Amino acid sequence: MSLMSPWRDDFPGLSALAAEGQTYLDSAATAQKPQAMLDSLLGYYASGAANVHRAQHLPGERATRAFEATREKAARWLNAVSTEEIVFTRGTTESLNLLAYGLEHLFQPGEQIAVSALEHHANLLPWQQLAERRGLELLVLPLDADGQIDLDQAAALIGPRTRLLAVSQLSNVLGRWQPLPELIALTRAHGALSVVDGAQGVVHGRHDVRALGCDFYVCSSHKLYGPDGVGLLHGRQEALAQLRHWQHGGEMVLHADYHAARFRPAPLGFEAGTPPIAGIIAFGATLDYLAGLDAAAVVGHEAALHAKLLAGLAERDGVRLLGEPQVALASFTVDGLHSADLAHLLTEQGVAVRSGHHCAMPLLKRLGVAGAIRVSLGLYTDGEDLERFFSALDKALELLR
Amino acid sequence: MSLPAPAREALEAFAACPGWEQRARLLLQWGERLEPLDEDERNEANRVDGCDSLVWLVAEQRDGAWHFRAASEARVIRGLLAVLLARVDGLDARALVALDLPAWFDQLGLARQLSPSRANGLNAVLKRMAALAGR
Numbered sequence A: 001m002s003l004m005s006p007w008r009d010d011f012p013g014l015s016a017l018a019a020e021g022q023t024y025l026d027s028a029a030t031a032q033k034p035q036a037m038l039d040s041l042l043g044y045y046a047s048g049a050a051n052v053h054r055a056q057h058l059p060g061e062r063a064t065r066a067f068e069a070t071r072e073k074a075a076r077w078l079n080a081v082s083t084e085e086i087v088f089t090r091g092t093t094e095s096l097n098l099l100a101y102g103l104e105h106l107f108q109p110g111e112q113i114a115v116s117a118l119e120h121h122a123n124l125l126p127w128q129q130l131a132e133r134r135g136l137e138l139l140v141l142p143l144d145a146d147g148q149i150d151l152d153q154a155a156a157l158i159g160p161r162t163r164l165l166a167v168s169q170l171s172n173v174l175g176r177w178q179p180l181p182e183l184i185a186l187t188r189a190h191g192a193l194s195v196v197d198g199a200q201g202v203v204h205g206r207h208d209v210r211a212l213g214c215d216f217y218v219c220s221s222h223k224l225y226g227p228d229g230v231g232l233l234h235g236r237q238e239a240l241a242q243l244r245h246w247q248h249g250g251e252m253v254l255h256a257d258y259h260a261a262r263f264r265p266a267p268l269g270f271e272a273g274t275p276p277i278a279g280i281i282a283f284g285a286t287l288d289y290l291a292g293l294d295a296a297a298v299v300g301h302e303a304a305l306h307a308k309l310l311a312g313l314a315e316r317d318g319v320r321l322l323g324e325p326q327v328a329l330a331s332f333t334v335d336g337l338h339s340a341d342l343a344h345l346l347t348e349q350g351v352a353v354r355s356g357h358h359c360a361m362p363l364l365k366r367l368g369v370a371g372a373i374r375v376s377l378g379l380y381t382d383g384e385d386l387e388r389f390f391s392a393l394d395k396a397l398e399l400l401r
Numbered sequence B: 001m002s003l004p005a006p007a008r009e010a011l012e013a014f015a016a017c018p019g020w021e022q023r024a025r026l027l028l029q030w031g032e033r034l035e036p037l038d039e040d041e042r043n044e045a046n047r048v049d050g051c052d053s054l055v056w057l058v059a060e061q062r063d064g065a066w067h068f069r070a071a072s073e074a075r076v077i078r079g080l081l082a083v084l085l086a087r088v089d090g091l092d093a094r095a096l097v098a099l100d101l102p103a104w105f106d107q108l109g110l111a112r113q114l115s116p117s118r119a120n121g122l123n124a125v126l127k128r129m130a131a132l133a134g135r
């Protein structure tokens, strides 16, 4: 069965890479972009750039309207209560740092922050450093053998001193959905805030932040087929109201004097300085593009590809998966071989996969592996991409054994 | 300047490679030639940071000439280290600092291994060598 992606031709980067002999299987790091997004990016610049929220002139008004339209599209994409709940940032990493600084004033020494053992550095280090600044305890929720946060242990660890939980929706290494409803309920029961790192999760399926019930949800445009330099911070209105301003500058201020200032509420109060205007407008074009796809067909295609990936890996001797991935990606090692050697030989054959620690050093250490190869899929990935990967893998195994 | 004998050998062997596969096989074979490091030489001080796979580098100076020994957990990296050492072993500090190593890898058809996005740490090894030789 060939598993053709009906959307592949919408992504010109893929044919450019194919012309260079490259098979792109690193979409979890960053995704290729649809033509609609490229057109929007060029269209904005080509029709006259202008700053947003500042000027009354026509170009400024047009840019602001397009910019704010993306906020509406993002709110709709996540099913937010209102556009006021969507803050534009530069990416997941900035969203999480914003939270770790903006919420700092809520913490007293001796209180706890809970993260899980599988967090990307972006959702570990800001909390680790906050814990250090405020004398807090960082709880690390353990995983079960499949790579899912262990709910019994989480329930035993999270307690009345816990003030915040920050966990990934979908692991960038283990490819496993995390039990968010249970974790969020647990957190809520103790009156703590919940932060969901949706950097990977947002890319696969549609997610409803109202149904999830988390206080904050963060993600990056570039993994969701949008431009880089753009991210989202969704916060429930009551949660956003608890944030202190963190970056100060133009447009986030209501009134400024030499010695004092008053700031705007969210979202604009958290968007200091000129934002990535073109990127945000073009992200809107990506969201339009995605909204126009048959969501069930995308999920079905990705599931079929993922099954093919897992089946192919299972057929090969000595291949060991990290966890039990459910969607989008698979990370693996091969018995007796160093992942750097495999990565080298795959690269030589034009297969673009990721190797190493995947920005989750503590997780890999806990799993007892020095590095792993990760194959990740996008909606434009074809069965043929996987076939090329498998034949390159077989060649690499033959050379190394 | 004439090449050291092992470097000449590497150049001839790699130049004769018709494609990536033969080059990879050759690199793996060269990796087997590395003089082993003792367990206690694989220590923190000899470890070169910036490597995806661990690399250790030991330098000794004998009669003004530098001798390096290196090890890695990854076989391809061992091969790259072997062809690097073939070129630099026995040079004095001045010759070592003056050496155009990217050109050397280029001659072997391995230039891409030095590209900045490669996490294989070869660049870090070169920096460490220059630092050791220059001290």
Ligand SMILES: Cc1ncc(COP(=O)(O)O)c(C=O)c1O
Residues within 6 Å of the ligand: A028, A029, A091, A092, A093, A094, A120, A122, A123, A168, A170, A171, A172, A197, A199, A200, A220, A222, A359
């Ligand atoms: C789970 C997860 N969180 C956070 C990030 C950081 O995203 P960004 O680099 O776009 O800020 C990533 C990106 O790899 C990720 O996979």
